[in-house]
Amino acid sequence: MALNFLVFAWVAVIFVMAIAWWWSTKRREADIVDFCWALSLGLIGPFCAWSGNGNLEIRLYLALISGIWGIRLSGYLLFSRVLKLGEDGRYAKLRNYWGEQADRKFFWFFQAQAILVMFLSYSFYLIANASISEAGLTQRIGLLIGLTAIVGESVADWQLKGFVSNPANRGLTCRVGLWRYSRHPNYFFEWLHWCSYPLIAFYSGAAFYAAFVAVFMLLLIIKFSGIPPTEKRALISRRDYQDYMNSTPLFWPWFPKKVSSKCK
Numbered sequence: 001m002a003l004n005f006l007v008f009a010w011v012a013v014i015f016v017m018a019i020a021w022w023w024s025t026k027r028r029e030a031d032i033v034d035f036c037w038a039l040s041l042g043l044i045g046p047f048c049a050w051s052g053n054g055n056l057e058i059r060l061y062l063a064l065i066s067g068i069w070g071i072r073l074s075g076y077l078l079f080s081r082v083l084k085l086g087e088d089g090r091y092a093k094l095r096n097y098w099g100e101q102a103d104r105k106f107f108w109f110f111q112a113q114a115i116l117v118m119f120l121s122y123s124f125y126l127i128a129n130a131s132i133s134e135a136g137l138t139q140r141i142g143l144l145i146g147l148t149a150i151v152g153e154s155v156a157d158w159q160l161k162g163f164v165s166n167p168a169n170r171g172l173t174c175r176v177g178l179w180r181y182s183r184h185p186n187y188f189f190e191w192l193h194w195c196s197y198p199l200i201a202f203y204s205g206a207a208f209y210a211a212f213v214a215v216f217m218l219l220l221i222i223k224f225s226g227i228p229p230t231e232k233r234a235l236i237s238r239r240d241y242q243d244y245m246n247s248t249p250l251f252w253p254w255f256p257k258k259v260s261s262k263c264k
Helices: 002-027 032-051 056-081 089-128 138-165 185-200 206-224 227-237 241-247
Strands: none
Touching: 002 032, 002 089, 002 227, 032 089, 056 089, 056 138, 056 241, 089 185, 089 206, 089 227, 138 185, 185 206, 206 227, 227 241
């Protein structure tokens, strides 16, 4: 039953991404792809836990972490991007670069996100059906890390939103709270969330796949689609970003080299 549900969910995600692409062609905004990506994972995780046949406590941990993370993130993206006028800078740049072929290429981009959902959510299926006799200390540490990551990402998003909403901060870099210790605390806690699953699946074969997913997400965030384009745009749009780069760690939270007088 669990595998049948997962295959059905994957087909549904492909269909949803196609509808989202059609919607994006009408509004000329591709931001909805991120919303659909997060919501898909936030729904598949709990449903894998519900339909799985593994340890009940392990499945509960999986449902809590994946569900809360996905629903919170998709809700944040819905109100901060999808429902706001104007396309996210990443997608606007792609649209300009692709020119007349933008709609066609965005279709395959949306479908690539569906494939990413399949790859990531397969770890949910393995965890929900893992042969683990009982949840021990390692699993509870995984739960704690997952919930901590969700709180951390939420706080980072809230702090950034509060900073950006102040017109006096236009063109400046947020160094409030968590943003004082990392240039991308939201991405750090996003990745930390994926680190909780190998611990929840510890002592089973599912842990190896979940660990591979965590490493994959780290590379994706640091080297490809996460931080690099964000940094490039920030250097152009924020006059103090170079100073921020010189003083603040890229990803791993740590104390800054110097304290800026701005945005304390």
